[in-house]
Amino acid sequence: MQSTLIKPALATYTALFLLFLYAPFVVLAILSFQTGPEGGPQFPIIEWSTYWYRHLLGLVPPSRIAPLPIDESLLRSLGLAFMTMVVSTVLGVASAQAFRTRFAGSGIVFYLIVLGMMVPGVLVGLGMSLVANALGIDRHWWSTAFVLHVVYTFPFAFLVMLAIFNRFDESVEEASWSLGVPPGRTFRKVTFPLIFPGVLSAMLFAFTLSYDEFSRTLFASGRDLTLPLAIYGTFSVEIHPNVFAFGVLTTLFSFALLAVYAALMTLSIRRAKRVALQEEAA
Amino acid sequence: MATILKLDNVSKLYGSLRALDGVTLSLPDNAYISLLGPSGSGKTTLLRVIAGFERQDGGGVLLAGESLDGVPAHRRNIGFVFQNFALFPHLSVARNISFGLENSEGTARPSAGVIAAKVRDIVALTGLGGLEERGVAQISGGQRQRVALARTLVTEPGLVLLDEPLGALDANLRTRMRDELRAIRERLGVTFLHVTGSETEALAMGDSLIVLDRGRIGQIDAPDTVYNRPASPAVARFLNCYNLFEGSLGEGAFVGPAGRFALDAAAAASKGGGPAYAVRHDRIEVRPPAAPAGADEVRIEGAFVASEYTGATQLSFFRLDDGRLVEVEAHLSHRSPAAYGADERYGLVWKRRDALVYA
Numbered sequence A: 001m002q003s004t005l006i007k008p009a010l011a012t013y014t015a016l017f018l019l020f021l022y023a024p025f026v027v028l029a030i031l032s033f034q035t036g037p038e039g040g041p042q043f044p045i046i047e048w049s050t051y052w053y054r055h056l057l058g059l060v061p062p063s064r065i066a067p068l069p070i071d072e073s074l075l076r077s078l079g080l081a082f083m084t085m086v087v088s089t090v091l092g093v094a095s096a097q098a099f100r101t102r103f104a105g106s107g108i109v110f111y112l113i114v115l116g117m118m119v120p121g122v123l124v125g126l127g128m129s130l131v132a133n134a135l136g137i138d139r140h141w142w143s144t145a146f147v148l149h150v151v152y153t154f155p156f157a158f159l160v161m162l163a164i165f166n167r168f169d170e171s172v173e174e175a176s177w178s179l180g181v182p183p184g185r186t187f188r189k190v191t192f193p194l195i196f197p198g199v200l201s202a203m204l205f206a207f208t209l210s211y212d213e214f215s216r217t218l219f220a221s222g223r224d225l226t227l228p229l230a231i232y233g234t235f236s237v238e239i240h241p242n243v244f245a246f247g248v249l250t251t252l253f254s255f256a257l258l259a260v261y262a263a264l265m266t267l268s269i270r271r272a273k274r275v276a277l278q279e280e281a282a
Numbered sequence B: 001m002a003t004i005l006k007l008d009n010v011s012k013l014y015g016s017l018r019a020l021d022g023v024t025l026s027l028p029d030n031a032y033i034s035l036l037g038p039s040g041s042g043k044t045t046l047l048r049v050i051a052g053f054e055r056q057d058g059g060g061v062l063l064a065g066e067s068l069d070g071v072p073a074h075r076r077n078i079g080f081v082f083q084n085f086a087l088f089p090h091l092s093v094a095r096n097i098s099f100g101l102e103n104s105e106g107t108a109r110p111s112a113g114v115i116a117a118k119v120r121d122i123v124a125l126t127g128l129g130g131l132e133e134r135g136v137a138q139i140s141g142g143q144r145q146r147v148a149l150a151r152t153l154v155t156e157p158g159l160v161l162l163d164e165p166l167g168a169l170d171a172n173l174r175t176r177m178r179d180e181l182r183a184i185r186e187r188l189g190v191t192f193l194h195v196t197g198s199e200t201e202a203l204a205m206g207d208s209l210i211v212l213d214r215g216r217i218g219q220i221d222a223p224d225t226v227y228n229r230p231a232s233p234a235v236a237r238f239l240n241c242y243n244l245f246e247g248s249l250g251e252g253a254f255v256g257p258a259g260r261f262a263l264d265a266a267a268a269a270s271k272g273g274g275p276a277y278a279v280r281h282d283r284i285e286v287r288p289p290a291a292p293a294g295a296d297e298v299r300i301e302g303a304f305v306a307s308e309y310t311g312a313t314q315l316s317f318f319r320l321d322d323g324r325l326v327e328v329e330a331h332l333s334h335r336s337p338a339a340y341g342a343d344e345r346y347g348l349v350w351k352r353r354d355a356l357v358y359a
Helices: A002-031 A049-056 A071-098 A104-117 A120-135 A144-166 A171-178 A183-212 A214-219 A227-235 A241-282 B043-051 B093-104 B112-125 B141-153 B171-187 B199-205 B223-228 B231-239
Strands: B003-012 B019-028 B032-036 B057-063 B080-082 B161-162 B191-196 B210-212 B216-221 B242-246 B248-249 B255-257 B261-262 B278-282 B286-287 B297-309 B312-321 B323-332 B347-352 B357-359
Touching: A002 A241, A071 A144, A071 A183, A071 A227, A104 A144, A120 A144, A120 A214, A144 A183, A144 A214, A171 A183, A171 B080, A171 B141, A171 B216, A171 B312, A183 A241, A183 B297, A214 A227, B003 B043, B003 B191, B019 B043, B019 B057, B019 B191, B019 B210, B019 B216, B032 B171, B032 B199, B043 B080, B043 B161, B043 B191, B080 B141, B093 B112, B093 B347, B112 B171, B141 B171, B171 B191, B171 B199, B191 B199, B199 B223, B216 B223, B216 B231, B223 B231, B231 B242, B231 B278, B242 B255, B242 B286, B255 B357, B261 B297, B286 B323, B297 B323, B323 B357
Parallel strands: B032 B191, B032 B210, B080 B161, B161 B191
Antiparallel strands: B003 B019, B003 B057, B210 B216, B242 B278, B248 B255, B255 B261, B278 B357, B286 B347, B297 B312, B297 B347, B312 B323
């Protein structure tokens, strides 16, 4: 009786939710096909065109609208996100591994790590720039900003890995030791393959969080801008649909990343299924 | 017989709980030893200390005369078979078996050819032929058990610890694997220490039987000695085939709430751990209430509660006047199951010399 009402209600709610989630992006995508260079970032669409995509790639004759300063900042952001991903994931796996056994002060250390994702980014960025000034350190995207990105994304990687280890059956490691396999090799040959889905998720978190990080980077990155900063910089003059076109392209890039993630995930889920079956039998 | 493993006063604490409380024992080489203990008796802890997964808080462990103090698990040369098998889910059957040889430390690693030959031998011995390329989820429970065993045995450990290895199998398979475990062990001549919570398994498997009682050794003896002459009331209780009566030892008799049991001169108070009085379920005879007891017999009265028919035996429960239950087991090989009237009183009679008395 009740479920006949609840189900359609929930379905409507979900549909509305998804609509609100994606509506801004859909608007962006539509407006990115506005004609140029005279068309602006608003409805109605004067004429459909791919002008702003060509503008982005420098394929149109020079006009009064300057090209988006993205080429270098894009590379910077990708580089920064990659470095952050590698370091945060390694730290996340290592520290979650440490937390598998209780150690003195583990409670405090836990909160200190998690604090990195809690504190307001603007304050941390400002603090970092003050510290850097006081110590006479130059601010760069690859130094001060990089450190802040790691401080920010490492807790995410750590929490993901903590959840993974929480469900990890330690007896396979003990089995490996009892077969004469040293702990280091056991980690590489047994533990790591089994926690790999979690490692992938931690990498994805670290990369995406770093790639569009704004507030921390704002104060800490110095002269050379990362992508979010560069795009924000163009807003202060005038907004043109080329930003929307770029937004569409980055989103497609993100989807490509997700596809890679999904592919790797399905591979390791096949393994996970074997684990589940084994546990079921036990 | 040479000693393979020696435990000297081993203790292990979890907070204030003494999981192991001064365990001292030695295991002979080339034997099948079963270790029986109820849950919470410290049996798994004992295995984990021997294997090096956990460190004892006191005492020493010696393998073939050498102290294992500070030796990490992977250098102990002790195999461990887990109750949940703990197979490597990302590897095939063959790779599970060869894992230990392929990844052993440093110079000890044999060549690929030697590994392949050893794997082939152990696959044949454990009856896993034809399954080598399967994933470990694609085989049955019994086959997984064999893989767990093969994986351990192929590394030629000095001692194999089995932690309730048959616990995850169904009853039918369990009986078959018992025989196989014994046969495989005999072929290889290595000592098995088999931990179990099942008294029938412990009695059936072991050349000798260790009973663990709250972190201490309760008894080490041949299975039939443990069964017929449990060293303490606690051991008798684990065996799950004795009626135990509390009370105190008087002049020529054991006196308790259940009555006054006259003692046989020979059976009188030889063992400690009591006072308690024990009679095996199958040593008690049920008689009509009017029938008297013989001169060498002890008789009490109880009201019939229920009985359980298991095919070969009939287990009946009688309630005594003080409220406690007495179990009587009748073997049905030469008689038919008896029909008792509910709540009717019967005489329960046993021979004085069949009783065990603990001072």
